[in-house]
Amino acid sequence: MNLEKFKGIFPAFYACYDDDGEVSEARTKDLCNYLHNKGVQGLYVGGSSGECIYQNLEERKATLKYVAEALQGKITLIAHVGAPSTRDSITLAKYAAELGYDALSAIPPIYFKLPESSIYNYWSEIMDSTDLPFIIYNIPQTTGYQLSLSLFQRLLKNKKVIGVKNSSMPVLDIERFKAAASEDFIVFNGPDEQYVAGRLIGADSGIGGTYGVMPELFLLADRFVSSGNFEQARRIQRDINDIIIALCSLNGSMYSCLKEVLKLRGVNIGSVRPPLEAVSEDDFERVQEIAAQIDKAISNYQG
Template sequence: MSLEKFHGIIPAFYACYDDEGNISEARTHALCDYLEDKKVQGVYVGGSSGECIYQSLDERKAVLSYVADRLKGKMTLIAHVGAPSTRDSIELAKHAAALGYDALSAIPPIYFKLPDSAVYKYWSAIIDATPLDFIIYNIPQTTGYTLTTSLFDKLLMNKKVIGVKNSSMPTMDIERFKKVGGNDCIVFNGPDEQYVAGRLMGADAGIGGTYGAMPELFLQANTFVKQGNFEEAKHIQSDINDIIVALCSQQGSMYAVIKEVLNRRGVHIGSVRSPLEGITEEDQTSIGGIVTMIDQAVTRYCK
């Protein structure tokens, strides 16, 4: 099976709210159009950047529908369907399958500390619920669960499991998962701060939460890596990291800051949902500087 459609730069799709904080179809479509115009390879819908933990099941289903309405057949669509219960995850999975998504993905169960046997059953239940391919999501810093290579190997016995979105920080994890999975498995680099390093350690592609703020830079970083131009890849990663540090150094949450960056690009997708914090008046001045940093880096690398 060819995994080519999963290669490239795949932004994690942001939650799009109206001025009252409700899911907005129009603003979701606006973000779809923006990312399509940037020529990214796909979108990862309903994950951390989509604020899935703070949305109802019906809201999450609506977002999946709005994105599919706009982008199905135009780029690769991956639906994150991880939810607090197996039942809700299966419902989201079936909804995404009916909409024509290319693949499913899910974090492990959260809150309760569960053994590998329970995590295996959870992921397997989602996998078995639809004909779609499945991508494991490993993000131990937020879920408290670390995917082991032994469980990964066991899950790969199911042919619908095509890879892992690895957001743990050690790049060694990417190398280990790629060694277990081999060429028939796709490993996505998760931490944006180490995109280039992750690719050099074996990641085939990237899914990231800051890609939407600066898609041109990640697309160019991907080009440098594919060309073997590692010196320029190192330089662009350094500039990306300067921007990420700035995005994370404001009083508002990183996602609120990113949404204001997009707002200044003419893409209005609202703020964030509580308990995430929105931007402050003090952040407004700094965000202007972040926009300038992105513009200057785009000018420098993306000619």
Template sequence: MRTLDKYQGVIPAFYACYDKEGKIDGGAVEKLANYYLEVGVKGLYVGGSSGECIYQNVEERKEVLEHVMEAVGGKMTIIAHVAAPSTDQSVELAKHAATLGVDALAAIPPLYYGLNEAAIEQYWTKIATATDLDFIIYNIPQTTGYALSLNLLEKMLKLDQVIGVKNSSMPVMDINVFRNNQVKDIIVFNGPDEQFIGGRAMGAQAGIGGTYGAMPKLFLQLNHLFEEGKLEEAYNLQNKINEIIFALQSGEGHMYAIIKGVLRLRGIDIGEVRQPFLPASASDQALIESVYQTIIELED
């Protein structure tokens, strides 16, 4: 019997960590992982969009996961996102992750070509059955062009390995639909950070998010307020968090570049973003400092 308890709570999507030459910085990876461990989040989602996976090769992605597991393996729930341009590369990443002892695998649909549902089913099935690890479908139609159907979900759930969905579609109704499938109980993670409370109210038992890592204490607080039934306080905090998220997206540099600037002010330097993402500009520094101060004030 597979247990879902270890996936509940707040799980930040892990950021890419580079040195001054733009190569993977193992020391920075381990420092960032340990920071999240100390803060008290449930686990980490490694190698996804926030990890700039599309701009890293297979060996780099393996290296990142190795350093995460070296730092916090066995101490946190680790989900490894293993989707890659080809099925063979994805299976290779899945098998490597299994050797490291991660808790689960996840994957978006195949990229770029807009494949039909039968091809997507085959892709996910080959990854899911490559190991005996838990497998989580990642539904993010606004970037992949495919919106997970209940029909395909129920087919996939017949595989023992498939335990849930990371749902980043904007309609919170999707969370309710996926939770109420006719095959088995599953874990559904809320994806859009701006609707954390809405997702939890519609049945998501946990959240995986790209901005959690910039303000993990605030999302832990938000989750606690929801679980305590303090919905008015939760609503107010969600509004403040959303203002921060909008600010993170307002710079000349990419949002991840702004987030890395915020982390740098915490004493955690994980380098710059990889092109074609734009780095933070000189004019973004005031924004970064303002966002950092807002987060610190809300943490107190």
């Protein structure tokens, strides 16, 4: 399988709601077109940024459908189908396959602390449900499970496993996963704050929650790393991190902050779903400052 289409900048797609907090077809497609026009290589649909754990199956299927209708065949689409139960995950996996997605991905099962045999079975049953390739998702800070090298190596025996989205903070994990796999395998850097470091230590690509609000900066970071311009790569990572720290300093969920910044950039995708908190009125001036900070950083590199 040619894995080149899985290399590049893959924004983790945001949940798009109407003013009543329901999944919006129009706003979902608006965000699709916005990101496609920015030149991203693909999208990761239905993960943490998509507020998946706060949506029911029909809402998640709707988002998968609207994104596929807008962009299937234009860019690479990865469907995150992780859910609390194996049954629901398989339902989403089969639906994504019907829609023409390029690959599946899933976090490990959450809430109960399960043995690795259960996690292995969970991922394997998702893989067995379709013919699509599969990308493991390691995000221990939210799931409570750190993907072990032994389970990783066991999963690699399944030919459908083509990659891992590694969102643990140590870049060592990226290097170890890359070293354990063949060259014909994609490691996605997860933490946006270490995109450049992750790429330099072995990541082939990136999936991130803040990419959607500043795709230009990550596309440039990808170009700098790929061309060997490491001085500029370090500089742009510093600017990206300044923006992320500012986003995380506001009241409310970071995702609500991202959505408010997007509104200022001309894309209204609503707010977040409770229990995630919306941005407080006291922070709207800071949101404007962050939007200006992003625009200034972009102009510094494109001007």
